[in-house]
Amino acid sequence: MNDLSSDVDVAVIGAGAAGIGAARRLGEAGSVSVLVLEARDRVGGRVHTISPAGFPLDRGAEWLHSADRNPLSPIAQNLGFSVHRRPPEWTTRLRRSGETVEAEADWIATREAQDRSRRRAAAAPVDRPLASLLEPGGRWNQLLDASSSWGNGAELDRVSVKDYVRYENSGTNWRLGEGYGRLFATLAEGLPVALEAPVSRVDHRGRTIRLDTARGAVTAARVIVTVPTSIISGEIVRFDPPLPEKVAAATGLPLGVDDKLFISLDNAFPGVEHNMFLVGSTTRRETMSYQVRPLDRPAIYCFLGGRFAAGLEREGEAAMFSFAAEELTRLFGNGVRRHIAPLAATAWLHDPWARGSYSYALPGHADDRAVLAAPVDDRLFFAGEACSPNFFSTAHGAYLSGITAADAALASLSAR
Ligand SMILES: Cc1cc2nc3c(=O)[nH]c(=O)nc-3n(C[C@H](O)[C@H](O)[C@H](O)COP(=O)(O)OP(=O)(O)OC[C@H]3O[C@@H](n4cnc5c(N)ncnc54)[C@H](O)[C@@H]3O)c2cc1C
Secondary structure, eight states: OOOOOEEEEEEEEOOBHHHHHHHHHHHHHOSSOEEEEOSSSSSBTTOOEEOTTSSOEESSOOEETTTTTOTHHHHHHHTTOOEEOOOOOTTTOGGGGTOOHHHHHHHHHHHHHHHHHHHHHHTSSSOOBGGGGSOTTOTTHHHHHHHHHHHTSSOGGGOBHHHHHHOOOOSOOEEETTOHHHHHHHHHTTSOEESSOOEEEEEOSSSSEEEEETTEEEEEEEEEEOOOHHHHHTTSSEEESOOHHHHHHHHHSOBOOEEEEEEEEOTTOOSOOSSEEEESOSSOSSOOEEEESGGGOSEEEEEEEHHHHHHHHHHOHHHHHHHHHHHHHHHHOGGGGGGEEEEEEOOGGGOTTTSSSOBOOOTTOTTHHHHHHSOBTTTEEEOSGGGOSSSTTSHHHHHHHHHHHHHHHHHHHHTO
16 A cells, blocks of 8 residues: 655545545636545445345435425436435335324324424423423333434434434435436546555644644644544544544534345245335334335345344344344234345444444533534534534535535635
């Protein structure tokens, strides 16, 4: 691995969605030298497409959320990616999990009522956890908690109401046939990215900023930090002088845990619809959500979150598969067992350069996103999904935050 020692106008730490967004914007400006320092041996970070069975699987981000407002939708279309617009039926079709049509309607009404009380509660001066809004002993409390573990990566007792309602969701969700990770890999082509170059220290005492990397020291006039909050709160990247307000903000915005298990489902298994969404259980917090034959593929995508996912990550892929196989047997009958086999599983909490899936705010910490995103001395800029005020936890939020940070870095350079 060659030594990277060099001096650039702008160094970007991390080549995930935010780092790619930032580097592309800096590249478009044309007038500045740029180097992106990435710890992994690949770009994309928490957006990563693999193909273990001949069709693409997104280990991380899969959906273009708020697709009608998502800047990556037109970019993907212009690049010739196939955009699938079929809306997902997330946690709506409970009849597929053994509930009656009436019970399903009651669940949907409860969910809508929860949403209204979350919005009301967010307007109060004091923040509180989402769990405080549950009806004591409510019939759907376990499923509401499981849904939070999928949506927020954490159970309701961990999540700030104020932050939760700041998330903007247009309700339109699209997918790319080739994979979201493939889009970011394409967007990173030609960018000046140094792989396997983890940054351990940002020394901003002098006139130029010095970055210590595993491949030598890089100096830069401006730095854009796009690493996950876990890397800042865990001080895997250290600042000198220290930035306690950033460490505190990152600690208030921990990464939740969400994982995916991909299972093959051979086409000989009869009787299940294609592109079907369903939940494993409507009465247990520890359950998975399933997409069966998504995009007509011979597969089941299983999604799990929160403490449950953290526990199964520790136990390993075989335990994940065994849990899913049990639930699928309850849903589809014993016959399904002969037709399924594990394909791949993620372990984002144990991934050393992610340490989780996406950020949520602890109760009382909704304003930490603005603290995290604020520049330091007009020389150190911060981006990444956790810095987004309204699209946090998403790939497009990360991408847009990278562009914002790049524009701020460019403006500060031209003011020199
Ligand atoms: C299971 C799962 C499902 C998801 N589903 C969706 C979805 O459907 N739609 C959606 O929009 N979003 C989804 N997300 C969230 C989305 O993937 C993230 O919000 C987004 O990709 C974060 O981008 P980022 O650039 O902020 O961070 P990252 O992607 O984490 O990028 C940061 C980069 O910094 C690197 N890095 C870390 N430490 C160092 C260091 N010390 N030195 C140098 N480099 C370092 C990392 O390797 C990484 O490449 C999902 C995530 C997961 C895990």
